[in-house]
Amino acid sequence: MNRKRIGIVGGGQLGRMLTMAAHALGFSVVVLDPTPGSPAAQVADGQIVAGFKDAKAIRELATQSDFITFELEHVNHEVLKELMTEGKSVNPSPETLEIIKDKLRQKEFLRAAGIPTADFVSVHSEEEIREVTKSFGYPFVLKAREGGYDGRGNFCVTKEEEIKKGFQKLSKSPCYVEKWVPFTKELSVVVARGTTGEIVSYMPVETMHRNNICHVVIAPAPVGEAARKEAQRVASRVLQELKGVGVFGIEMFLVPKESRIPSGGEGYEILINEIAPRVHNSGHLTIEACLTSQFTQHIRAITGMPLESAEMNVPAAVMVNILGDRSGPAEPKGVEEAHKVPGVRVHLYGKQETKPERKMGHVTAIGETIEEARRRAEEARSKISI
Numbered sequence: 060m061n062r063k064r065i066g067i068v069g070g071g072q073l074g075r076m077l078t079m080a081a082h083a084l085g086f087s088v089v090v091l092d093p094t095p096g097s098p099a100a101q102v103a104d105g106q107i108v109a110g111f112k113d114a115k116a117i118r119e120l121a122t123q124s125d126f127i128t129f130e131l132e133h134v135n136h137e138v139l140k141e142l143m144t145e146g147k148s149v150n151p152s153p154e155t156l157e158i159i160k161d162k163l164r165q166k167e168f169l170r171a172a173g174i175p176t177a178d179f180v181s182v183h184s185e186e187e188i189r190e191v192t193k194s195f196g197y198p199f200v201l202k203a204r205e206g207g208y209d210g211r212g213n214f215c216v217t218k219e220e221e222i223k224k225g226f227q228k229l230s231k232s233p234c235y236v237e238k239w240v241p242f243t244k245e246l247s248v249v250v251a252r253g254t255t256g257e258i259v260s261y262m263p264v265e266t267m268h269r270n271n272i273c274h275v276v277i278a279p280a281p282v283g284e285a286a287r288k289e290a291q292r293v294a295s296r297v298l299q300e301l302k303g304v305g306v307f308g309i310e311m312f313l314v315p316k317e318s319r320i321p322s323g324g325e326g327y328e329i330l331i332n333e334i335a336p337r338v339h340n341s342g343h344l345t346i347e348a349c350l351t352s353q354f355t356q357h358i359r360a361i362t363g364m365p366l367e368s369a370e371m372n373v374p375a376a377v378m379v380n381i382l383g384d385r386s387g388p389a390e391p392k393g394v395e396e397a398h399k400v401p402g403v404r405v406h407l408y409g410k411q412e413t414k415p416e417r418k419m420g421h422v423t424a425i426g427e428t429i430e431e432a433r434r435r436a437e438e439a440r441s442k443i444s445i
């Protein structure tokens with residue numbers, strides 16, 4: 060059988076769910092990941108065991124694939140760029156990746172496009188940070204330009220004495236200072252752009268973080284209709300400006316109008332926090348809650364198929380992440396019990412080792428109301444240990 064093949068750089072849970080969607084659309088999949096038997100490799104048709112920056116291995120992946128994509132931003136974009144000039148299909152494009160993977164460049168791009176973000180300044184020394192605090196005040200966030208995820212590249216500075224510690228923590232990579240945003244909610248919009256430029260936006264969801272890690276996602280976001288529309292409008296604008304193809308996760312802050320940040324809308328302001336050039340944790344519930352999941356949509360986009368409807372097909376859905384709480388071999392228990400709760404689906408990623416705060420799986424529950432979905436998701440989650 061002559062199936063077309065998709066090559067994915069990265070073999071984690073995002074790659075795993077992309078692979079399952081690709082199979083349903085008739086593609087075969089090969090993943091590149093340094094861990095043998097990675098979550099995606101367990102379901103894919105092949106794995107290249109190599110690091111995300113290994114140029115030779117990425118070239119091998121390209122040789123085996125008709126379409127190339129990635130599930131994380133910390134990849135070797137130079138070689139992806141070369142492959143693209145050699146005529147390979149790489150999406151999102153390495154140019155887009157180059158803008159996004161550097162958080163400062165990403166913010167500069169948004170500022171130049173007139174899309175609101177928190178105020179920010181690039182810094183190179185403790186002295187420069189002290190200078191910025193004169194106008195920004197405390198608290199503020201020191202952010203590494205590259206390589207951070209789940210809050211690992213961030214340091215919240217609440218008083219002057221903490222500047223030294225923060226700068227030392229992040230000093231291995233260049234960083235910048237971001238003004239503190241007094242948000243009332245964090246929202247996220249998953250948005251897709253096809254090869255012909257069409258844009259499809261999912262419903263805005265509320266994301267709740269614990270220790271900087273996404274913990275609970277609520278769909279639709281419990282905010283007014285105007286805020287929802289504005290969130291979708293801003294997310295679509297980002298993709299228009301970025302010219303990205305594929306699925307992107309756009310993280311946002313909802314800020315009340317009374318705050319010092321100038322407001323553009325009715326009673327609130329939406330600021331972009333960050334763009335992820337890939338499928339996103341806030342979109343996992345689209346598998347159960349939408350006509351087309353973010354994973355299916357991404358595969359459609361990168362293979363040149365028309366995009367499909369992102370409408371919700373249930374009134375409400377809630378996702379709760381299953382995070383590790385100890386170190387050692389994973390021992391999943393309670394999944395059958397969890398599935399006895401109505402409207403619940405449990406997704407385990409097949410990771411062999413668990414660690415505190417490691418994303419091991421997630422639970423999605425659908426319901427007639429957000430309250431019902433949340434109750435179901437929390438009840439199911441409480442039955443699972445890993």
Ligand SMILES: Nc1ncnc2c1ncn2[C@@H]1O[C@H](COP(=O)(O)OP(=O)(O)O)[C@@H](O)[C@H]1O
Pocket residue numbers: 177200202207208209210211212213237238239240241245268271310332333
């Ligand atoms: N400027 C800010 N003001 C207030 N909270 C922030 C700010 N920047 C980040 N945060 C909080 O920290 C979390 C992680 O920050 P983010 O920049 O998205 O890092 P990561 O790339 O690790 O997800 C955000 O989801 C938000 O809760």
Ligand SMILES: [Mg+2]
Pocket residue numbers: 310333
């Ligand atoms: Mg984030």
